[in-house]
Amino acid sequence: MIEGRLYDGLTAHPHDVRVAVADGRLELSQDSGWSDSVDGAALKRLDADPSALRLGRRDQPGWRLILPPDAEDELTPLLGKQERYGRWIDRVGLVPALITGGAITAAVLAVGYIAPHWIAPHVPMSWERNVGAALVGDFGTNRCRNAKGQRALETLVERVAPGSTKGPNGIKVAALNIPIFNAAALPGGYIVVFKPAITETDPDALAGVLAHEVAHVRRRHVAEALIRELGIGALIRMFAGNVGANAEQIVSLSYTRSNEAQADSDAIRMLKRANISPKPTAELFQTLSKASPGFSAAFLRSHPLSSKRAEQFEQSFDSKAHYQRALSQDQTDALYDICWKRPAEVKDS
């Protein structure tokens, strides 16, 4: 006989009961003559502090039987195992669950990291173009529309990557009148350069920056980053409890380190083929990595700079080569004026 306390789930009033186990059933009785019998299968063990054994019933919410802890031995055959980690973990056991789970997690992360690299080259450029067009359109009033300047900018892209702006999948380069020092490759073969990156940079250095972005487009790094961001990134963010991902995430796609390295070595090769000195680019990277954070924060965030990257450009400099300027003086002047509006236009807007 075990003395216990019973709550019937109807009121909070406790009833003193005596408990006995017989034939897989729990027999309850009281001095008043009241008695009850509960099938062992209906019973479940509930979490309790060490001073008590607490039982509930699957068929009656609120029914609780509280017994002294030493009653456990007598009741164990009736109760079976207690749920510990959740039914799906208990079924396989903690250690096997950790090993399988760990392996699956590692595999999912690995596939999530590598798969975009395999998939990206097979994504039709027209799809990527649709995403890009929906995202950026014609850039509206942000865009610098000086025709001569635009021609000079396109010439610069053609200088480092001949033929790249031609054809349906050609690169579309645009200057944006936004006072941040940055340049980026966007989905659909768009390359945007923000105003300070044009007007405060030597055209030869801008050529290096553009070559880097062209490499991202050609190597399909943009599609790769898009897939990575929407696929595994979204999954992780979801379960990490952060559903409210911010709106900028799509435009500030981040490339992997190896993507960046590849774009750099492509850019160095492009500069070499175009016979443009890599030195101004190296100097630009050097200056940016040291510059005050306010000036170049955006550029640094999207293109993590290290002096090592600047060095690579520096090392590709050939002192015997006869480098040519990327643009003529006229073209350079036009480029610097790309965001300049004629007085009539200013009045209109």
Add this chain to the structure above:
Amino acid sequence: MDALASPSAGDDARAIRFTGNWREYLPIAITNALLILCTLGIYRFWAAARQRRYLWSRTLIIDDTLEWTGTGKEMFIGFLIVIMILAPFFLFFQFLFPALMARGKTDAAIGVLMLFYIGFIYLGGFARFRALRYRLSRSWWHGIRGGSDDPGWNYGGEYLGRFFLSAMTMFIIYPWVATGLWNSRWNAMSFGELPFRANLDTEGLKWRWALVYLVPIAVLFVAMFGAILIGASLFTPGDGGAMPPSLGILLIGIIVLFYIAVPLMTLNWYAKFYRKAADATTLGELSFGFEASTLQWLGLFLGNLALAVVTLGFGLTYWGYRNWSFMVRHARIYGSIDVSHLTQSTTHAPGEAEGFADAFDIGAIGA
């Protein structure tokens, strides 16, 4: 015998006590952390259920412990439902906003963002209500549970309205907003057949709220006055008016002081708010109290931070434990309860779990 009186003084005789300890919780903390890591985070719902089952079972109220019956599965399903409802909206806005910005349609983009925030604030209020309702419906004592029959849609609207009124006055009327929301939330809740009654007013809270504005400004003025004095003594004519380096450091110091003063004063307000709110809330013949001072709250938060830093992140798994035991240790229950008249709750037991609250990162404190 049917009326249980809650003893009012003496620590061992307190009507609400926390009986757990961190060593006993350690196996739960370790296995939860491991399982969360090895399941891409999916286990966190089951981890939360385990944590609560432990914490509730170590919370003694008068003569019996609390009991948590919520399950990881139901929280996981709740989360999936919320994701299915919200994900399309998030995706849509994630594309729409940059698309409008890229086209230079800044006004439209800001309009869209405003709409987004309005929806977000409404859902935030709704989620807070639902979280409380869900927690009460899964919390049992003496075989009786709590709950609410109010679905919380109106509360979401009230929350949104009060938030905007408050924002329009630069949050000066926030004490009225917060107390009103506390009352609306708790007056809709019940335990068993007994309704909670909250009658919180702003008495004593207004002045503390004013300090949130006044202290940082005072700090700023005093520091600036000091800076001018020091600056004047350091300034020597003829050096071109360049700022001496010590003045620059002083300026940074002022800014740091300002950013410390604002959250400290806000904490100072919340400490009082929760003390008053508990006092103003009753359940039948039971009344409540909460006795944590501003310094004790600060100790909790700094302790949490330090623990996480010192243990290289593992301490994060103890935040839930520390927060709950803090709440219980400082909570008081007074009066008596007639257990034979405390009958079972007839409220609808919601099944959708806290998904909404978890999606908005609303934690245990204050719910």
